[in-house]
Amino acid sequence: MTADRPLRADAARNRSALLAAAAEEFAARGPDASVAEIARRAGIGKGTVFRHFPTKDDLLAAVVLDRVDGLAGLAHELMSAADPGAALLEFMGSAAGHQRQLDLSFLREAAGINDRLDGERAELFAAITALVDRAKQAGAIRADITGMDVILLMCAPNHVVSFVPGAPPELWRRYLGIIFDGLRPEGAHPLPEPVSP
Amino acid sequence: MTADRPLRADAARNRSALLAAAAEEFAARGPDASVAEIARRAGIGKGTVFRHFPTKDDLLAAVVLDRVDGLAGLAHELMSAADPGAALLEFMGSAAGHQRQLDLSFLREAAGINDRLDGERAELFAAITALVDRAKQAGAIRADITGMDVILLMCAPNHVVSFVPGAPPELWRRYLGIIFDGLRPEGAHPLPEPVSP
DNA sequence: AGGTAAACGGACCGGGCGGTCAACTTGTTA
DNA sequence: TAACAAGTTGACCGCCCGGTCCGTTTACCT
Known part of the structure; x- marks a missing residue:
């Protein structure tokens, strides 16, 4: 379905940092961990999180x-x-x-x-x-x-x-x-x- | 310390209704249950909750x-x-x-x-x-x-x-x-x- | 019955949340 | 290297939360 042409290099980097940060933060604080804190931990802006995943x-x-x-x-x-x-x-x-x-x-x-x-x-x-x-x-x-x-x-x-x-x-x-x-x-x-x- | 003269009748009634409602609501939703919902379940105003217990x-x-x-x-x-x-x-x-x-x-x-x-x-x-x-x-x-x-x-x-x-x-x-x-x-x-x- | 303090309740406040957006930056490609 | 699309960002929005406050109601005492 989705054409899915490859991510731009920085986007791929941010995405994996985001996933790692989210895994740590969810593990530490549970499902109620805040998106803002995950973004901070990943070193990216909160908006970027929602670009990669439409929803928490x-x-x-x-x-x-x-x-x-x-x-x-x-x-x-x-x-x-x-x-x-x-x-x-x-x-x-x-x-x-x-x-x-x-x-x-x-x-x-x-x-x-x-x-x-x-x-x-x-x-x-x-x-x-x-x-x-x-x-x-x-x-x-x-x-x-x-x-x-x-x-x-x-x-x-x-x-x-x-x-x-x-x-x-x-x-x-x-x-x-x-x-x-x-x-x-x-x-x-x-x-x-x-x-x- | 506290003089603790007896509660007024309605206050005692509300207090026990509040405790019952809080027990049910905390049991159902966990510690994150909202005070407003507990008050609603007890049939009292939110302000009354905080009169009986200074804090959630x-x-x-x-x-x-x-x-x-x-x-x-x-x-x-x-x-x-x-x-x-x-x-x-x-x-x-x-x-x-x-x-x-x-x-x-x-x-x-x-x-x-x-x-x-x-x-x-x-x-x-x-x-x-x-x-x-x-x-x-x-x-x-x-x-x-x-x-x-x-x-x-x-x-x-x-x-x-x-x-x-x-x-x-x-x-x-x-x-x-x-x-x-x-x-x-x-x-x-x-x-x-x-x-x- | 009537006066009074105790109790009530809901509008209101500051803060943090998930989510949006438009201006800005940057990787890519020809 | 120029131009464009893809990506980034932080200010901003609406919402709900715990907690406050004060005008109103109500139980108690005499």
């Missing part, structure tokens, strides 16, 4: 899209790992830890904003479900866990750690360890009724 | 304080329960579930705003730690779990469920079940290095 939501969607793509790629790679349980744990660790950038709330905030993002997100969810099914078949996690369970739980460590102000940067690993132990079949207790859709 | 933060602190008091009372009660493990589980369930009102983020937002709240919060934390220690001594949970771990994890179910739009109201129980299984000694794997302070 579009900028957020672009940042989230990067992350979703990365996670989907990792999920596909890990499908051929030797140990399905370890693969799932590594995936959840990457979701939680990678520069502790982006938690599930971003996926919620960005839903419905951008059609392409919605598609990629569905693909990511499918890849996660496949990873979970493989781990279940290998007996690495209990049989009553669904893909949605993992999607919901995978960023909880990150969220939980965000409450302790001077937290060591790897503290999320502790809570991922605890939560993942809860997914294991060894000491599993029956779960109460409702199942996530 | 003070209103938030009052709402959080109610919740903290309730939880601290429950924690003390449960110290004499027969089964220490079940007592801890019940406590975490109450923290997560009780009209799924208030998660840890409120405790963070409200920190440093109100001296009394800070004190009550410290007391709540101490009570939780005692509950955790008793469960540890009974062998109901693994020995490497701290009070802070439970504080951080206890509202994760609530948070996690908030991402699924049409969630059944009791879905949080599922995730509390998973997380609590991760606290149990039965299938525990060693946890990675950093410990929460």
Whole structure:
């Protein structure tokens, strides 16, 4: 559709600086980070931000899209790992830890904003479900866990750690360890009724 | 210090309506809920809100304080329960579930705003730690779990469920079940290095 | 009943937000 | 190198927020 002739050199430079600044700022302040502050951090004018992305939501969607793509790629790679349980744990660790950038709330905030993002997100969810099914078949996690369970739980460590102000940067690993132990079949207790859709 | 003669009847009525409305609105929209909307829900003018609480933060602190008091009372009660493990589980369930009102983020937002709240919060934390220690001594949970771990994890179910739009109201129980299984000694794997302070 | 202080409420204020625009600068191309 | 389109920018707009203020209403006391 769009002719999309190449960006001018300075525009391309500004665009990537903008995306980097936005990723940092959104990670630090959440989705409510101000466009003006992002522009300042990127060293460009506020107007330039809106030239590259017509709306703040579009900028957020672009940042989230990067992350979703990365996670989907990792999920596909890990499908051929030797140990399905370890693969799932590594995936959840990457979701939680990678520069502790982006938690599930971003996926919620960005839903419905951008059609392409919605598609990629569905693909990511499918890849996660496949990873979970493989781990279940290998007996690495209990049989009553669904893909949605993992999607919901995978960023909880990150969220939980965000409450302790001077937290060591790897503290999320502790809570991922605890939560993942809860997914294991060894000491599993029956779960109460409702199942996530 | 304050003479504190009794409130006029209408003022007392408005105050309790305000607190109820604020609790609902903060629960629904988070700490960013607008004062105007809270006032509308309570059926009073915006000016009246600021007559009862000089600042929006003070209103938030009052709402959080109610919740903290309730939880601290429950924690003390449960110290004499027969089964220490079940007592801890019940406590975490109450923290997560009780009209799924208030998660840890409120405790963070409200920190440093109100001296009394800070004190009550410290007391709540101490009570939780005692509950955790008793469960540890009974062998109901693994020995490497701290009070802070439970504080951080206890509202994760609530948070996690908030991402699924049409969630059944009791879905949080599922995730509390998973997380609590991760606290149990039965299938525990060693946890990675950093410990929460 | 009537006087009074307490309580009420909504217009109003300053500030910060997302987003727009027109004047200005700059990379590109022939 | 000249000319033009693409890109940049910061002042500006409307909106909503927390918080203030003062004219009005209302519960209480005697």
